[in-house]
Amino acid sequence: MKIRGAATLFSLMAAIVLFAGQAMAEPITIEWWHAMRGARGETLDKMVKAFNDSQQQYKVVAVNKGDYGEVVNAGVAAYRAKKHPHILQAFEVGTMTMMRSGAIYPVYKLMADEGYKIDWSGYLQAVLSYYVDEKDNLLSMPFNSSTAVMYYNVDLFKKAGLEMPSKTTPLTWDQMDEITKKLVAAGAKKGMVTTWQSWIQIENYSAIHDIPFATKANGYEGLDTEMAINNPKVIKHLERLKSWMADNRFSYEGREYQGANSTFVAGDAAILMESVSGIGNVQKNAKFAWDIAPLPVEADMKQPQNSIIGGASLWVMLGHPKEEYKGVAAFLNFLAQPDMQKLWHKETGYFPITLKAYEELKQEGFFDKIPYQEVGIKQLNRTKPTKNSRGIRLGYFVQIRNILDEEMELIWNGKKTPAQAIADATARSNEKLREFEKTNK
Amino acid sequence: MIKRSHFSSKGLAYLLITPQVLVTLAFFYWPAVQGLVQSLMLSDPFGLKSQFVWFENFQRIFTDPLYLKSIGITLFFSLATAFISLAVGLFLGSMANRALRAKALLRTLLIWPYAVAPAISGILWLFLLHPSYGVVAYFLSEVIGIDWNPVLNGNDALFLVIIASAWKQISYNFVFFMAGLQAIPHSLVEAAAIDGAGPLRRFWVITFPLLSPTIFFLTVMNIIYAFFETFGVIHTVTQGGPGGATNTLVYKVYQDGFIGLNLGASAAQSLVLMVLIITITVLQFRYVEKKVQYTM
Numbered sequence: 001m002k003i004r005g006a007a008t009l010f011s012l013m014a015a016i017v018l019f020a021g022q023a024m025a026e027p028i029t030i031e032w033w034h035a036m037r038g039a040r041g042e043t044l045d046k047m048v049k050a051f052n053d054s055q056q057q058y059k060v061v062a063v064n065k066g067d068y069g070e071v072v073n074a075g076v077a078a079y080r081a082k083k084h085p086h087i088l089q090a091f092e093v094g095t096m097t098m099m100r101s102g103a104i105y106p107v108y109k110l111m112a113d114e115g116y117k118i119d120w121s122g123y124l125q126a127v128l129s130y131y132v133d134e135k136d137n138l139l140s141m142p143f144n145s146s147t148a149v150m151y152y153n154v155d156l157f158k159k160a161g162l163e164m165p166s167k168t169t170p171l172t173w174d175q176m177d178e179i180t181k182k183l184v185a186a187g188a189k190k191g192m193v194t195t196w197q198s199w200i201q202i203e204n205y206s207a208i209h210d211i212p213f214a215t216k217a218n219g220y221e222g223l224d225t226e227m228a229i230n231n232p233k234v235i236k237h238l239e240r241l242k243s244w245m246a247d248n249r250f251s252y253e254g255r256e257y258q259g260a261n262s263t264f265v266a267g268d269a270a271i272l273m274e275s276v277s278g279i280g281n282v283q284k285n286a287k288f289a290w291d292i293a294p295l296p297v298e299a300d301m302k303q304p305q306n307s308i309i310g311g312a313s314l315w316v317m318l319g320h321p322k323e324e325y326k327g328v329a330a331f332l333n334f335l336a337q338p339d340m341q342k343l344w345h346k347e348t349g350y351f352p353i354t355l356k357a358y359e360e361l362k363q364e365g366f367f368d369k370i371p372y373q374e375v376g377i378k379q380l381n382r383t384k385p386t387k388n389s390r391g392i393r394l395g396y397f398v399q400i401r402n403i404l405d406e407e408m409e410l411i412w413n414g415k416k417t418p419a420q421a422i423a424d425a426t427a428r429s430n431e432k433l434r435e436f437e438k439t440n441k
Numbered sequence: 442m443i444k445r446s447h448f449s450s451k452g453l454a455y456l457l458i459t460p461q462v463l464v465t466l467a468f469f470y471w472p473a474v475q476g477l478v479q480s481l482m483l484s485d486p487f488g489l490k491s492q493f494v495w496f497e498n499f500q501r502i503f504t505d506p507l508y509l510k511s512i513g514i515t516l517f518f519s520l521a522t523a524f525i526s527l528a529v530g531l532f533l534g535s536m537a538n539r540a541l542r543a544k545a546l547l548r549t550l551l552i553w554p555y556a557v558a559p560a561i562s563g564i565l566w567l568f569l570l571h572p573s574y575g576v577v578a579y580f581l582s583e584v585i586g587i588d589w590n591p592v593l594n595g596n597d598a599l600f601l602v603i604i605a606s607a608w609k610q611i612s613y614n615f616v617f618f619m620a621g622l623q624a625i626p627h628s629l630v631e632a633a634a635i636d637g638a639g640p641l642r643r644f645w646v647i648t649f650p651l652l653s654p655t656i657f658f659l660t661v662m663n664i665i666y667a668f669f670e671t672f673g674v675i676h677t678v679t680q681g682g683p684g685g686a687t688n689t690l691v692y693k694v695y696q697d698g699f700i701g702l703n704l705g706a707s708a709a710q711s712l713v714l715m716v717l718i719i720t721i722t723v724l725q726f727r728y729v730e731k732k733v734q735y736t737m
Contacts, residue, residue, distance in 0.1 A: 076486045101487040254592040259573045399701040409683035439483040
């Protein structure tokens with residue numbers, strides 16, 4: 001009979017599956033939700049495959065859950081339903097939310113519990129410092145870290161008869177004043193454009209000049225922090241950029257990175273301030289000679305501080321069986337190995353997180369071949385991070401960035417003066433900070 | 442006399458409506474109650490710490506001048522989006538209704554854009570009208586010399602998101618208008634023509650009043666669409682900028698709740714949004730529906 005035949009076949013198959021499962025001691029599955037797509041996602045998959053091939057006990061399954069915001073959202077929803085992954089990638093602005101959540105297993109503790117003795121001083125300090133608690137303990141594993149640098153169009157610089165900027169000594173903003181003038185006079189449609197305006201023109205600007213972005217050590221030392229951007233330096237910087245708009249020496253191309261990036265790549269802007277993770281895109285699409293220099297500094301800043309990082313880190317989530325955390329620790333340890341870090345840096349432009357990987361890249365002559373890849377690392381490592389430059393730790397930081405975007409746009413379209421916009425941004429952001437403080441008391 | 446069927450026992454009747462009631466309770470009332478509770482609380486996204494704060498979230502949004510401004514933007518945005526998509530939908534509908542050849546093909550082509558998700562519609566229009574890489578924007582600024590810059594100019598940005606949102610909805614309206622137009626008896630239009638009424642007069646005096654039930658239904662639907670479903674367009678095109686010029690209520694809900702993970706504020710806002718849309722719909726039914734002619 002047909003039906004009975006099918007039933008027999010089915011039970012036979014079930015038996016085979018069950019038997020096979022018992023025979024081969026199923027590896028423990030470790031789930032990792034991330035936001036890496038395109039070429040970055042492919043490199044990530046290579047790293048996961050390398051780990052899975054290196055041993056039989058654990059199997060890491062990496063799942064792309066959309067962009068940064070969507071990944072954190074998916075993690076939150078899953079945690080409420082108790083179906084969350086072991087590892088969740090969260091962007092730097094979500095750091096405060098994650099560390100305060102009570103849903104995470106701090107990485108320093110996990111590694112110690114699982115018997116890994118890690119010398120954290122062998123890591124890039126400017127990267128690590130973004131993710132440590134007030135006692136300098138690492139809470140999440142840095143994964144993709146970048147910083148902002150200055151890309152410039154070599155052809156347009158030559159046309160304007162300009163000298164090429166140094167890869168280590170930053171230009172001063174006074175020099176930028178002259179340079180952008182000459183560039184526009186020599187026919188560049190726009191002098192300078194910027195991506196991520198809050199991150200580069202306020203957060204990084206403040207860090208490099210060693211002025212606080214927020215009180216209480218940029219929020220590291222207490223929830224009762226307040227915005228500190230209402231200071232003459234930041235206001236003067238924004239006034240300068242606004243004044244440059246009159247003769248196209250500066251042009252606003254929109255939030256995030258798409259607008260400014262495509263303006264630069266099209267050859268319409270001579271200078272682009274953008275994350276080092278944008279190197280791939282410029283490499284692929286720019287039809288002209290270009291190079292990278294550090295972000296400019298004010299002339300009176302003789303010893304500029306390190307710039308701060310952007311990107312994301314890996315958070316280990318609570319609520320899984322003990323033996324699975326052994327696998328998580330093994331995987332995080334594996335990711336930090338020089339081979340993996342070198343692969344990650346070469347293919348994505350994100351920084352290697354250990355000094356050892358950085359040294360090995362140097363010895364291999366990687367930076368001699370592609371010197372612009374090193375500009376960001378050097379800018380990040382040029383000094384020991386101070387309280388103003390190690391990072392920013394604010395609740396509802398995503399909304400604060402949004403407020404800054406809004407207020408800065410009102411500067412660019414002339415509806416507010418920089419002083420007014422910064423005062424308003426401060427007041428609005430402080431309200432968010434108080435709300436977060438109240439929620440997390 | 443309308444025929445009524447009677448159930449012999451009430452039990453069967455209740456049994457038959459139970460599934461519908463359960464679905465409504467589970468997927469409508471339960472989340473709505475949750476939203477209401479959430480709007481009275483301050484809580485962290487993971488749900489481990491929360492406290493009851495009465496109406497603090499509401500107090501906060503109503504003392505925020507930008508929120509009040511956002512209500513104004515939303516009303517303008519919704520009315521403009523609904524008007525444009527209705528007007529163009531009606532125009533295309535009446536034209537397609539008169540088409541002599543390839544009627545089916547025309548109809549199919551005009552219905553297609555409805556399959557496009559709002560976010561994708563936003564991206565498409567962005568590729569046309571973005572000042573840095575938009576083809577049409579290039580034409581506007583380089584050839585015609587219009588100072589078009591939605592990245593910097595709030596009005597340009599609002600115009601862009603209205604066009605992108607309305608464009609997608611035109612197809613929906615088109616389908617309903619086509620159906621409505623086909624239900625209008627030819628004899629009426631012909632009689633008017635014999636009496637010497639020109640095409641425009643025939644449209645205003647015969648077609649338009651007879652279409653009024655469709656127009657009323659679509660107005661309600663379009664306003665609801667513009668209120669709730671357009672955040673995808675705004676997210677991909679302007680993210681509420683520049684300087685909050687396109688920050689509609691529903692986008693703020695999305696921004697605060699889903700991106701910012703500020704659940705209390707977001708829940709309070711969505712409650713306000715709900716009250717607002719209920720009010721608008723009730724007003725429409727009370728005052729506008731009186732002008733609708735349901736019978737011929």
